[in-house]
Amino acid sequence: MAHAAPTSHRRGARASHRLRTDGPIQPTTWLGLTFALIFGLVLTGRSHVGVHAAGITLLVMLVPLTVAVFATGLRQGIGSTKAALSTGIAFALVVLKFLL
Numbered sequence: 001m002a003h004a005a006p007t008s009h010r011r012g013a014r015a016s017h018r019l020r021t022d023g024p025i026q027p028t029t030w031l032g033l034t035f036a037l038i039f040g041l042v043l044t045g046r047s048h049v050g051v052h053a054a055g056i057t058l059l060v061m062l063v064p065l066t067v068a069v070f071a072t073g074l075r076q077g078i079g080s081t082k083a084a085l086s087t088g089i090a091f092a093l094v095v096l097k098f099l100l
Contacts, residue, residue, distance in 0.1 A: 024077030025069060030087045033066055037090035041097065059094050066091050 040062060043055025066087065078084045 022076070024079035025073045027080035027083040029069060030080060030083035033062065033069060034087045034090045036062055037066070037087070037094055041093060044097065063094065
């Protein structure tokens with residue numbers, strides 16, 4: 001007699017790994033990135049070594065994320081132009097801080 005596994009142990013249908021297009025980037029995503037970039041810049045301006053290092057770490061982690069969001073925005077739609085522009089300005093300030 002064959003044994004059938006209970007339903008709770010069976011594997012579910014596998015999700016497709018294709019790109020889902022859920023629409024344009026939400027304004028809260030842009031504004032959240034802007035806030036985080038500015039917060040990182042403020043932290044790097046502090047004189048305490050640990051706080052300064054935390055700001056640098058935050059900015060280093062946010063740079064690839066911001067580039068990815070902009071790339072996705074180009075494919076799926078930017079959404080709010082003003083919010084995207086504010087993120088672009090904050091990103092430019094971060095890049096200038098690292099280069100200068």
